[in-house]
Amino acid sequence: MVEPQFKEVKFTVPWGHVAAKTYGPSEGKPVLMVHGRLDNAGSFTRLMKYLPLGTFYYVCIDLPGHGWSSHFPSWLALDYQIYIHALYFILEALGWKKCIYIGHSMGGQIGLMFSALQPHRIEKLIVIDSFLGSYNQNPDFIMHLANSFAYTLGASSNSIKQDVLYTKEEILHALKTRRIYTLNSEAADALFERAVTEVNGKYKYNRDVRLKNASFSFIRNVDSIEYFHKLSVPIYLFIASSGIFSSHMEELKLVLNKENSKLKLQAINVNGNHDVHNNNPENVGPLVCEILISDYSSKL
DSSP: OOOOOOEEEEEEETTEEEEEEEESOTTSEEEEEEOOTTOOGGGGTTGGGGSOOSSEEEEEEOOTTSTTSOOOOTTOOOOHHHHHHHHHHHHHHHTOSSEEEEEETHHHHHHHHHHHHOGGGEEEEEEESOOSSOSSSSOOHHHHHHHHHHHHHHHHHTOSOOOOOBOHHHHHHHHHHSSSSOOOHHHHHHHHHHHEEEETTEEEEOSOGGGGSOOOOOOOHHHHHHHHTTOOSOEEEEEEEESGGGGTHHHHHHHHHOTTOOOOEEEEEEEEETTHHHHOHHHHHHHHHHHHHSOOOOOO
């Protein structure tokens, strides 16, 4: 399959710049694509081969602290509120009053939360293996705050060494295996370029060290059900067969079965793990394509 043409862009935001890969004509219908934690815009590169390009303009961003985008100020502790606020400024920088939103994992959570606050900005919300509830059912909140505090102070004082160098083989091995859900070689290759910077034949990671503090959201699942019902935009929720939803299916059924709900949520099952859009884009792409060009409908 032929690689679609893309352009590299950067646009200004209050804390620096956001980098992105864009596909399709700039006058096309806007589609914002937002990756998960510790990934980058390359997460969607393989998926783009399956999406309609003629009438849509896709902007695949590197979230702040990821890929080639600026980091947030070093003294800030990273949490979802910062990323939700950042999304507003990203849309303003793009000059988009409305868009279709495609988000994976953390990118999906950011989109879901933003849609409750700014429902007029999102026309359709396509979420790939993501949920609003905490992925850790029994989080140690004090430990989370302690880690966040340590990483923030370290980043601010530059005391955390971030310039350790690795070979390309070491980076690719880490991208494939040092995560909860493994990536295949092609998926890791798609992330590699934006994940690192070359230094004398070796590579250092571009990502913000504060992102190592993994848990961003402590919304309880029972609260997330109520939050979902504040959303008024059409939501297309992709559930990977071997993904992160194994601990959320009962909550999702409660969301879908709530009486007198105005929620427009459709659950779509696909074969693959949490990174199915990158590992197996052929399983996701045709369905996303149909959603983009029509009112796709499915059941859990």
